[in-house]
Amino acid sequence: MPSATAEREAAPHGMPVHEVVLLAETDADTGLSAAAAARRLAELGPNRLPEHRGPGRLRRMLAQFHNPLIYVLLGAAALTFALGETVDASVVLAVVLVNAIVGYLQEVRAERALDALEAMVRTEATVVRDGVAARVASDELVPGDLVVLEEGDQVPADLRLVRSRELRVDESALTGESRPVLKNPLPVPHDTALADRADMAYSGTLVTTGGGRGVVVExxxxxxxxxxxxxVGSTTTVQTPLTRKLARFSRVLTAGILGLAVLSVVIGLLRGEPFADMVTAAVALAVGAIPEGLPxxxxxxxxxxxxRMARRNAVIRRLPAVETLGSTTVICTDKTGTLTANAMTVRHVVAGGDRWEVDGIGYSPVARHPSAPPAVREVLLAGLACNDADVVRQDDRWTAVGDPTEAALVVSARKAGLSRDDVPERVDELPxxxxxxxxxxRHTGGVVYLKGAVERIAEFTGDADHRDAEELAGRGLRVLAFARAEVPEDTPLTEEALRGAVFLGLQAMHDPPRPEALEAVRACQEAGIEVRMITGDHLGTARAIAEHFSLAPGAVHARVSPEEKLRLVKRFQADGHVVAMTGDGVNDAPALRRADIGVAMGRGGTEVAKQAADMVLTDDNFSxxxxxxxxxxxxxxNLRKFIIWTLPTNMAEGLVILTAILLGTALPILPVQILWINMTTAVALGLTLAFEPREPDVMRRPPLPPSLPLLTASLAQRVLLVSVVLLAGSFAAFHLFDGPVDQARTVAVNVFVAAQIAYLFNCRSLENLRPRVGVRRNPWLLIGIVVTVVLQLLLTYTPVMNALFHTAPIGWSAWLPLVGLAVVAYAVVEVDKWWRRTRSPKGMRKEAAPER
Structure with a gap:
C-alpha cells in the first residue's frame, strides 16, 4: 500500500503536464479514442455522485413516536380505551398523531442536501476524442478524457489543465475564494492548498473568462x-438545545408520573379499593400530569x-432552528456577502495630487460626482477604457458581468457621469x-490606456506614487495604477512602445463591510455571543475586514477547507457552545449540516448550501x-412561559387524584374533566403566550447556558408553589361546597380555570413584577380569556355539556369565591417574584417602565 507521502507526490497538481498525460494513458491533443473511453466508462462507472438513501417513510414516521412522554400517553390511551372511555382515548391519540405528522414533514424537508449536490454536477461538456471535439453528457466522462473549457462552462470533472488562455474560474462555491482564480498549466508544489492549485479546475466550478483544455483526473x-x-453524508446532525432540554425534561417528568401512578395503585389496593378503580385513577393521574398541550x-x-423571522429576511427550514438561534453562543460567519457587500467597490481615486473619495456600495452606477476634477476624470476614463466588464440591472439589482475588479472600475467611472460613449473605439490591446x-x-487616434499593478506601471512611467499606493494597500485595499501613452496605430503595440507613458493616478477598491452588519456584530457581542470569521479567502483580506468589525486576530480563520470548517464547528460544540454557522458554497455544506444552526445565503448561495442549512437569509446579510x-x-x-404556566395545572391535577386516594375520598375532578381543562385552556389560554412580543432587554443579556434545564431551581419552586395553591383551592372548593357532588366538581373545575387565567398574567414575565409590554401588544391574550370564560359557562350551564362531562349548573353566588381565589393565586406569585428579586443583586436594579 503506498504511503501518504507517495500518494501526495503522485497528485496531478504537483506533476508536469507530460507526466499526467502519460499516467492517464491519453493524448494532450487528440484525447482518448472512443473505444478506450467506452471501456473506462464500463469499468469505472458514470461521472456522477452516488445516490443518497435515507430511512424509509415508515421508519421515519415511527421515529416520531420515540419519546418517553409519547409512550406514557399511548399507554394511557390504550388503558383508557380498554376501560371503555373511547372519547378520552381518542383525544389523547389525536394529539399524539398530529405531533408525529408535523415532525415527519419537517424531517422530509430537511434531507435534500445530497440530492442538490448530485444535481449540481449533471451537465454537458465538450470533449475531444479521436481528435474530434463533441458535446457529451458530463456523466459519460472518464479519467483521461480531454475536456475543452470556454467562458460560461461549468467544469464537469476534476481536470489537470494542459493549456489555458486567460482562463479564470470562479471557485467560490468550493473554496470560498472571493475572486475568480487565474489558471495556468504550470505545476505547483505537492503541498499546495486546494484554493491555490492554479493548474487544476474542479468539478462544479464555473469558467468566468478565457478558455483552456484539461485532462480528466477524477x-x-x-x-x-x-x-x-x-x-455531508457522514456528518451527523446534532440535537438542538430545545430538543435536548425537552428530552431531558420528558424523561424526568415521565419517571415522576409513572412513579406517582404506581404509588396511587399500591395505596388504593392497600386500602382495599377495587383494582379496576385504581387503574382508572392511575390513568386519570397520568393523563392529568402529562401536559398534552405541550407538543x-x-x-x-x-x-x-x-x-416573525420571515418578515426580517430569515427563512426557517426546520422549526426547532427558531429556538436554537436564541441559545447561540458562537456565530461562525463567512466574510464575502455576509459581512461584506460581495461587490468590489472603488473607494479612493488618487490623481493630480488630490484624493477623491467615492461613496456608495455595490455595483449601482448612479452618477454621484459629475463634477470630479479633470485629473480624476482622466483616471476614471482610463479604468473604463482598459476594461472588458460591465454592470447590468437584473431583478432590481445591479450585478457585475465579467471580472468583479473591472466591474468596480466601470461603476466608479459612471458615478462621475462617464459612459462608454466617452471612450474612443478600441483598435488593439495587450490582454x-x-x-x-x-x-x-489602444484606441482610435493612437491613445493607449494602461492598467495594472503599481510597480508594473511604474516600469513604463518611472514616477508612480508608491507612498499613496502603500498607504492604501496597508488598509486592506486593492490598488491599481493607470497610465496613458501615445502609440500610432501603424506601430506594433508592444511593451517597448509603451516606455515613457504618463502616470495618471490610482484607484483603490475593496469589498466593503455592510454598514448594517457592523451594528449587528456589535449587538451580538453585547449579547454575549462570540463572533468568528471563517473564510476560504486570504488571511490578509480577512483580517482587513475583521478590523472593521473589531474582531480580534484570533477570531479570524482564513484559507480553511471544508474539513477544517467541520472540525472548527465540532471543536466549538465539544467546548459546550451552541454554534451557528453561515455559508453559501458547496464547501460549507458539511459544516452547515453539523452546526446547531446552519445559515445559508439566499441570494448568492448554492442550492447545496440552502438544502444543508436550517435557515436561509433572503438578503445575505449578517444583520x-x-x-x-x-x-x-x-x-x-415564550416557550418557557408556556411550560411554567401549564405545569402547575398538570401537577395539581395529579396531586388532586393522589390526595383523594390517600384520604379515601371522592375524586374532586374526574378524568374527562381533566382532559377538558388541559385541552381547552392549553389552546385558548396557553397558546396566547406564543404571541407575546419580545421583552426590551432580550439582546442585553447573555445567552442561556446550553446545559441550563428548562426548569431552573427557582422556576421549579414556583411551579410547586402554584400547584399547592391549586390543590388546596380545588379541594377546599369541592369539600366546602354545600350541594350535590356534580355541582361540587363543577366548582372545582372552575377553580382550576380561574386560577389559570390569573396565573397567565404572572407568566407574561417570569422575573419582572409586571410585564414590560402592555396588554395591547398582545390582543390574543384578552381574546383567549373571553373564549375560555364562554367555554366554562357552556360547560357549567348547557345540558349537553353537563351530560358529557358530568357537570351541573351552579348558583351565581358560587362564582365570587372563585374570583377571590384567582386574585389570591396571582398575588402569591407576585410576592414570590418580589422576594426572589430582593435576594438577587440584579433584582435591585430599577425596573424598566412597561411599553404601551
Missing part, C-alpha cells in the same frame, strides 16, 4: 465535490417565530496575463442573523 465520487458529498404549544410557538501583470488598450437571534430568544422565552 470523476464522480473521487472528485473534490465528491469528497464534500461524502462529508402543540411548541409547534405553534416555533411557527409564530418562523413567521492581462499573470506574467504581464498589466493590460493595455438578519442578529434579528433572527433576537426573535429566537423571544421564542425560547
Amino acid at each position: 470523476t464522480g465520487a473521487d472528485t473534490e465535490i465528491g469528497h464534500v458529498h461524502r462529508l 402543540a404549544a411548541v409547534t405553534v410557538t416555533l411557527a409564530i417565530g418562523v413567521a 492581462f496575463t499573470s506574467q504581464r501583470r498589466f493590460m493595455a488598450t 438578519s442573523i442578529r434579528a433572527a437571534v433576537e426573535e429566537g430568544r423571544a421564542v425560547f422565552d
Whole structure:
C-alpha cells in the first residue's frame, strides 16, 4: 500500500503536464479514442455522485413516536380505551398523531442536501476524442478524457489543465475564494492548498473568462465535490438545545408520573379499593400530569417565530432552528456577502495630487460626482477604457458581468457621469496575463490606456506614487495604477512602445463591510455571543475586514477547507457552545449540516448550501442573523412561559387524584374533566403566550447556558408553589361546597380555570413584577380569556355539556369565591417574584417602565 507521502507526490497538481498525460494513458491533443473511453466508462462507472438513501417513510414516521412522554400517553390511551372511555382515548391519540405528522414533514424537508449536490454536477461538456471535439453528457466522462473549457462552462470533472488562455474560474462555491482564480498549466508544489492549485479546475466550478483544455483526473465520487458529498453524508446532525432540554425534561417528568401512578395503585389496593378503580385513577393521574398541550404549544410557538423571522429576511427550514438561534453562543460567519457587500467597490481615486473619495456600495452606477476634477476624470476614463466588464440591472439589482475588479472600475467611472460613449473605439490591446501583470488598450487616434499593478506601471512611467499606493494597500485595499501613452496605430503595440507613458493616478477598491452588519456584530457581542470569521479567502483580506468589525486576530480563520470548517464547528460544540454557522458554497455544506444552526445565503448561495442549512437569509446579510437571534430568544422565552404556566395545572391535577386516594375520598375532578381543562385552556389560554412580543432587554443579556434545564431551581419552586395553591383551592372548593357532588366538581373545575387565567398574567414575565409590554401588544391574550370564560359557562350551564362531562349548573353566588381565589393565586406569585428579586443583586436594579 503506498504511503501518504507517495500518494501526495503522485497528485496531478504537483506533476508536469507530460507526466499526467502519460499516467492517464491519453493524448494532450487528440484525447482518448472512443473505444478506450467506452471501456473506462464500463469499468469505472458514470461521472456522477452516488445516490443518497435515507430511512424509509415508515421508519421515519415511527421515529416520531420515540419519546418517553409519547409512550406514557399511548399507554394511557390504550388503558383508557380498554376501560371503555373511547372519547378520552381518542383525544389523547389525536394529539399524539398530529405531533408525529408535523415532525415527519419537517424531517422530509430537511434531507435534500445530497440530492442538490448530485444535481449540481449533471451537465454537458465538450470533449475531444479521436481528435474530434463533441458535446457529451458530463456523466459519460472518464479519467483521461480531454475536456475543452470556454467562458460560461461549468467544469464537469476534476481536470489537470494542459493549456489555458486567460482562463479564470470562479471557485467560490468550493473554496470560498472571493475572486475568480487565474489558471495556468504550470505545476505547483505537492503541498499546495486546494484554493491555490492554479493548474487544476474542479468539478462544479464555473469558467468566468478565457478558455483552456484539461485532462480528466477524477470523476464522480473521487472528485473534490465528491469528497464534500461524502462529508455531508457522514456528518451527523446534532440535537438542538430545545430538543435536548425537552428530552431531558420528558424523561424526568415521565419517571415522576409513572412513579406517582404506581404509588396511587399500591395505596388504593392497600386500602382495599377495587383494582379496576385504581387503574382508572392511575390513568386519570397520568393523563392529568402529562401536559398534552405541550407538543402543540411548541409547534405553534416555533411557527409564530418562523413567521416573525420571515418578515426580517430569515427563512426557517426546520422549526426547532427558531429556538436554537436564541441559545447561540458562537456565530461562525463567512466574510464575502455576509459581512461584506460581495461587490468590489472603488473607494479612493488618487490623481493630480488630490484624493477623491467615492461613496456608495455595490455595483449601482448612479452618477454621484459629475463634477470630479479633470485629473480624476482622466483616471476614471482610463479604468473604463482598459476594461472588458460591465454592470447590468437584473431583478432590481445591479450585478457585475465579467471580472468583479473591472466591474468596480466601470461603476466608479459612471458615478462621475462617464459612459462608454466617452471612450474612443478600441483598435488593439495587450490582454492581462499573470506574467504581464498589466493590460493595455489602444484606441482610435493612437491613445493607449494602461492598467495594472503599481510597480508594473511604474516600469513604463518611472514616477508612480508608491507612498499613496502603500498607504492604501496597508488598509486592506486593492490598488491599481493607470497610465496613458501615445502609440500610432501603424506601430506594433508592444511593451517597448509603451516606455515613457504618463502616470495618471490610482484607484483603490475593496469589498466593503455592510454598514448594517457592523451594528449587528456589535449587538451580538453585547449579547454575549462570540463572533468568528471563517473564510476560504486570504488571511490578509480577512483580517482587513475583521478590523472593521473589531474582531480580534484570533477570531479570524482564513484559507480553511471544508474539513477544517467541520472540525472548527465540532471543536466549538465539544467546548459546550451552541454554534451557528453561515455559508453559501458547496464547501460549507458539511459544516452547515453539523452546526446547531446552519445559515445559508439566499441570494448568492448554492442550492447545496440552502438544502444543508436550517435557515436561509433572503438578503445575505449578517444583520438578519442578529434579528433572527433576537426573535429566537423571544421564542425560547415564550416557550418557557408556556411550560411554567401549564405545569402547575398538570401537577395539581395529579396531586388532586393522589390526595383523594390517600384520604379515601371522592375524586374532586374526574378524568374527562381533566382532559377538558388541559385541552381547552392549553389552546385558548396557553397558546396566547406564543404571541407575546419580545421583552426590551432580550439582546442585553447573555445567552442561556446550553446545559441550563428548562426548569431552573427557582422556576421549579414556583411551579410547586402554584400547584399547592391549586390543590388546596380545588379541594377546599369541592369539600366546602354545600350541594350535590356534580355541582361540587363543577366548582372545582372552575377553580382550576380561574386560577389559570390569573396565573397567565404572572407568566407574561417570569422575573419582572409586571410585564414590560402592555396588554395591547398582545390582543390574543384578552381574546383567549373571553373564549375560555364562554367555554366554562357552556360547560357549567348547557345540558349537553353537563351530560358529557358530568357537570351541573351552579348558583351565581358560587362564582365570587372563585374570583377571590384567582386574585389570591396571582398575588402569591407576585410576592414570590418580589422576594426572589430582593435576594438577587440584579433584582435591585430599577425596573424598566412597561411599553404601551
